[in-house]
Amino acid sequence: DVTGVQTCALPISLAGVWVAISPWFLTLGPRETASDLIVGLVVAALGLFGMAGARGFLGMQAGSALLGVWLIISPFILAATFAVRAPMYWSNGFAGAAVIVFALAALASMRRTAVR
Numbered sequence: 755d756v757t758g759v760q761t762c763a764l765p766i767s768l769a770g771v772w773v774a775i776s777p778w779f780l781t782l783g784p785r786e787t788a789s790d791l792i793v794g795l796v797v798a799a800l801g802l803f804g805m806a807g808a809r810g811f812l813g814m815q816a817g818s819a820l821l822g823v824w825l826i827i828s829p830f831i832l833a834a835t836f837a838v839r840a841p842m843y844w845s846n847g848f849a850g851a852a853v854i855v856f857a858l859a860a861l862a863s864m865r866r867t868a869v870r
Contacts, residue, residue, distance in 0.1 A: 822857060
């Protein structure tokens, strides 16, 4: 279902935008800011491409799900080397979970369309 994939891509884009701008609201350090900015912009771009595509793109949704996993685990990986502030854990955890859920919903919607 085209609208199902595109509907799922919108919250993915919004989550990506939040991750990209959240370091300035959460007053994160420079390393956390760089990580969130890069990953957030990539997630937002994948979501926008998912909305622009007529049928959605399997690889983009799968990539979004993988980036959602990265959002969840990245604070723990960065914390092994650098001091990470607590808001990054919460912000990235919720945003990553949302990206995973909506990417999987888009993949399921694409699967239903292919089966028909």
